[in-house]
Amino acid sequence: MRSTRSQLSTINSQLSFLPQRPPFVFVRRLLRCQPGESAECATTFPATDPIFAGHFPGNPLVPGVILTEALAQTAGIAAASGFPGNARPFFLLSAIQKMKFFGPARPEEEIFLKAARVGRVGDLWQFDVRAEIGARLIAEGQLVLNLASKSSAPELE
Numbered sequence: 001m002r003s004t005r006s007q008l009s010t011i012n013s014q015l016s017f018l019p020q021r022p023p024f025v026f027v028r029r030l031l032r033c034q035p036g037e038s039a040e041c042a043t044t045f046p047a048t049d050p051i052f053a054g055h056f057p058g059n060p061l062v063p064g065v066i067l068t069e070a071l072a073q074t075a076g077i078a079a080a081s082g083f084p085g086n087a088r089p090f091f092l093l094s095a096i097q098k099m100k101f102f103g104p105a106r107p108e109e110e111i112f113l114k115a116a117r118v119g120r121v122g123d124l125w126q127f128d129v130r131a132e133i134g135a136r137l138i139a140e141g142q143l144v145l146n147l148a149s150k151s152s153a154p155e156l157e
Contacts, residue, residue, distance in 0.1 A: 017080040018073055019090050026070035027077070027113065036082020038116040041074045047107035062105035067139055068096060071129040075115035075143050079125050091145040094124065099141030109133050115143070123147035 015027055032040040045051070045062050052060035072093045080088045105111050112132045119126040123146055130140040 015077065017077040017088060019076075020073065025073065026066060027073045030077060031112075033077060033081050036117070037078060038114070039074050039078035039081065041070075041077065041113045043070050043111050043113060044109065045105075045107055049107065052107055060107050062111070064101050064139070067101075067105060067111070067131055068099060068143075070111070071113055071115060071131060071139070072143050072145070074113040075125075075127040075129060075145055078115050078117060078127065079145055079147075090148045091125070092148050093143060094146040095144035097142040097144065099139065101139045103136060103138045105131070105133060105138055111138070118142070
């Protein structure tokens with residue numbers, strides 16, 4: 001999504017749990033969050049997004065890897081929100097498990113992203129994730145996030 005500067009500012013303030021910054025923030029709105037446990041977000045990819053120029057000309061689809069990243073960002077919001085604001089950690093995507101795609105996501109469709117924590121072992125946090133368009137399930141799977149050390153966290157502006 002190519003946004004105006006004020007839209008990006010709003011997105012950044014609502015999604016401050018994410019270490020990513022535009023243009024690599026694929027979550028557009030945080031709808032619900034149970035700190036440390038779950039998050040629900042929404043996103044839309046405009047028809048003018050450059051990803052559609054090559055994926056696929058005449059039949060544009062949101063790439064599965066981008067959809068998976070949006071789900072990982074949703075899981076990251078859920079995980080990081082369980083920590084105090086001044087001590088929010090940095091999470092890295094560690095594993096993609098059982099990810100399945102059931103149907104396409106197309107430009108301008110509102111995609112609802114859900115992540116619920118199902119386990120935690122040490123610094124590894126496992127989430128069930130799903131993406132839906134209306135009542136239609138388009139993807140689901142499990143993602144594992146790794147709580148990164150401060151030394152591996154990027155400097156954020």
